[in-house]
Amino acid sequence: MDQGFSFFNINGYNNLETPCCWPNINKMDKIQIVDNILWQKGKHGIKIGIDFRRPNIYREAMRFLMGQFLFNRVFTAEQPNNGRSRSTTGNGLAEMTMGWVGQTRAGNPAGEKLVIPYGGACIAVEGQY
Secondary structure (H helix, E strand, O other): OOOOOOEEEEOOOOOEOOOOOOOEEEEEEEEEEEEEEEEEEOOEEEEEEEEEEEEEEEEEEOOOOOOEEEEOOOOOOOOOOOHHHHHHOOOHHHHHHHOOOOEEEOOOOEEEEEEOOEEEEEEEEEEOO
16 A cells, blocks of 8 residues: 555564654645736836736645554563553563554544635836826
């Protein structure tokens, strides 16, 4: 799949895979139309201009789309029901090799799509009177 791999968090070891929200999809398409006209007659001139922009921004963060697995030493601790024992004994890697997952989490992608058209126009009259 193109959304990455599952996130493995093994207590006491470095994490495998990337943080929660990777890969991020960031796309931006922009339409821009700009035109200016200058009309000069003697000492007088008229400037007319328009500017139109339409950015189209799409962002999406995966947020554990492929799942997160936490191996937190619960099953290999000397006293599994004692929090102090879990933090000092046990082995998260041993739990991973046995397939004993302490906690799992899955999320949905979060994203946004912004289309923001805006524009402007101007008319300027210049000259000496």
